[in-house]
Amino acid sequence: MKYQILLAATLLLAACNNDKKAEVGTEGMNAAATAESDAANPTIDNPNVVNESEAPNPNAPVMKFAEAEFDFGDIQPNTKVRHTFTFTNTGKSALLIEDATASCGCTTPSWTKEPIAPGAEGKMEVQFDSQGKQGIINKQVAVRANTQPSISTIVIKGNVLTDDAKKPL
Known part of the structure; x- marks a missing residue:
């Protein structure tokens, strides 16, 4: 009985790990999910929205x-x-x-x-x-x-x- 429970637990853990992609580097396991999410939800370019790496739009209303x-x-x-x-x-x-x-x-x-x-x-x-x-x-x-x-x-x-x-x- 002990062996059957141990075997079932081992098979369950092995089956859960088979469908995960291997990650390389320091990005962690969330990098693949983030990349898939970004691809599914593309960003709409709004010329009046500024992020930290862009200069403000000089033609924007004030x-x-x-x-x-x-x-x-x-x-x-x-x-x-x-x-x-x-x-x-x-x-x-x-x-x-x-x-x-x-x-x-x-x-x-x-x-x-x-x-x-x-x-x-x-x-x-x-x-x-x-x-x-x-x-x-x-x-x-x-x-x-x-x-x-x-x-x-x-x-x-x-x-x-x-x-x-x-x-x-």
């Missing part, structure tokens, strides 16, 4: 905000406040905003949908709804565009007053 942060100061409870951030495309090709994502659902961005030509201005309006909020707020909006880097961040700040604070004494 999003330059007039201000990257805005402080509302005191905000009344249960109100909506908004601020419009302006930016200029200081690059050499048309700038196109793909998406803008706020750090929470109480903050809603809206933006210029058309391509912004070099030297032209665009707008990003950010609305904040103070309903259910109180105290210091600091919300970020990540703006994804065809720029380098591809994400720019703008920030709104403020202090949402309590219901008691807005009542006269």
Whole structure:
């Protein structure tokens, strides 16, 4: 019985090792899997994406905000406040905003949908709804565009007053 178990274990181990490719060098056993994965998922060349070994695209659009942060100061409870951030495309090709994502659902961005030509201005309006909020707020909006880097961040700040604070004494 012992010999049958030992023989079965030996055969199982030998069968598992037969289909593995021999590796040479220090790359280890994951090198073959990585090479196969890279071949199955080819990289799409995007001229605006830079890796460490490449120089930045000198013709890429550049999003330059007039201000990257805005402080509302005191905000009344249960109100909506908004601020419009302006930016200029200081690059050499048309700038196109793909998406803008706020750090929470109480903050809603809206933006210029058309391509912004070099030297032209665009707008990003950010609305904040103070309903259910109180105290210091600091919300970020990540703006994804065809720029380098591809994400720019703008920030709104403020202090949402309590219901008691807005009542006269």
